[in-house]
Amino acid sequence: MTTNSSQVRISSGGVSSGEASGQESRNAGASQRERATEAALRAPVDIFETSESLVLTADMPGVSKERLEVRVDGDTLLLEGKVHFQLPEKAEAVYADVRASAYRSSFVLSRELDTEKIQANLKDGVLTVRIPKHAALRPRKIEVR
Amino acid sequence: MFARFNGLPSSLLDDFWRLQQEVDQLLGDGLSSPGGIRSLPRGSYPAINVVQTPDNVQVYLFAPGIDPKKLDVSIQQGLLTIAGERSIPTDEHANYYRQERFSGAFRRAISLGEDIDAERVEARYRDGIVQITLQRRASAKPRQIEIH
Numbered sequence: 001m002t003t004n005s006s007q008v009r010i011s012s013g014g015v016s017s018g019e020a021s022g023q024e025s026r027n028a029g030a031s032q033r034e035r036a037t038e039a040a041l042r043a044p045v046d047i048f049e050t051s052e053s054l055v056l057t058a059d060m061p062g063v064s065k066e067r068l069e070v071r072v073d074g075d076t077l078l079l080e081g082k083v084h085f086q087l088p089e090k091a092e093a094v095y096a097d098v099r100a101s102a103y104r105s106s107f108v109l110s111r112e113l114d115t116e117k118i119q120a121n122l123k124d125g126v127l128t129v130r131i132p133k134h135a136a137l138r139p140r141k142i143e144v145r
Numbered sequence: 146m147f148a149r150f151n152g153l154p155s156s157l158l159d160d161f162w163r164l165q166q167e168v169d170q171l172l173g174d175g176l177s178s179p180g181g182i183r184s185l186p187r188g189s190y191p192a193i194n195v196v197q198t199p200d201n202v203q204v205y206l207f208a209p210g211i212d213p214k215k216l217d218v219s220i221q222q223g224l225l226t227i228a229g230e231r232s233i234p235t236d237e238h239a240n241y242y243r244q245e246r247f248s249g250a251f252r253r254a255i256s257l258g259e260d261i262d263a264e265r266v267e268a269r270y271r272d273g274i275v276q277i278t279l280q281r282r283a284s285a286k287p288r289q290i291e292i293h
Contacts, residue, residue: 044245044246044247045243045245045246046233046241046243046244046245046246047241047242047243048236048239048240048241048242049239049240049242050236050238050239050240055239057233057246059209059210059246059247059273060209060273061191061192061207061208061209061272061273061274062207062272062273062274063272063273064272084272085205085271085272085274085276086276087196087203088196088198088201088203089198090198090199091196091197091198091203092196092197092198093194093195093196094195094196094197094202095193095194095195095255096194096195097189097192097193097194097207098192098194098205098207123210124209124210124211124270124272124273125207125208125209125210125272125273125274126209126210126273
């Protein structure tokens, strides 16, 4: 496990948890192989920047807080979620736009972003990640006299 | 030129394509095939999955971030229509790098066949998925014929 990998707590108006992180590192080799074989969906995202922070919003329908992992590994932000929905027994697929059961996206972060203060929120399948900028590195407007 | 791709485990890609083909075959001639007149190209919002059992049909609408109360679900002669809107406010003072998420009004229609009982339709919303359960009429269920 890399020392600078950290789990981001996800809030959704309920309890927060970070139990997935231990499992992740314990079984890194095996889970990476599993990930490589399982096709993952890339969630559509909006990314915008204000003077204080960078905000990423991702559509991940079917992912609950317990099945979502937001992680920072070095300078990379990783989003991983497993899709879950109730299927009746003996159900037969008729039509499917969604043909994978996991989302996976990664983004390379830049130096001015303060990864220690990332906030993540999940509501109705929409994940919002807010990454504040280091106060000292925020752009300053220089006034011309 | 492509020599550096040779290192990729090709069996992995083969597996993936085979799976894709199998899924396409399985789903291709379904009730509402991807080429249906009312179908939308893949990647449209909201995505839909449909499964069936002898008793009912389940429609899953992957619609994150909507107000389910504003969703208009109707069924007429086996055609299920779902209409709604998702508006994403934009921040005027922000710089946008990506805007991939759908914003606006949507409508999707799926032909489910004549045996759906329009009086017994339920819908629930959870984690951004609308699950619509439609019961089949009893008379349309496959019957076991006894042989004497």
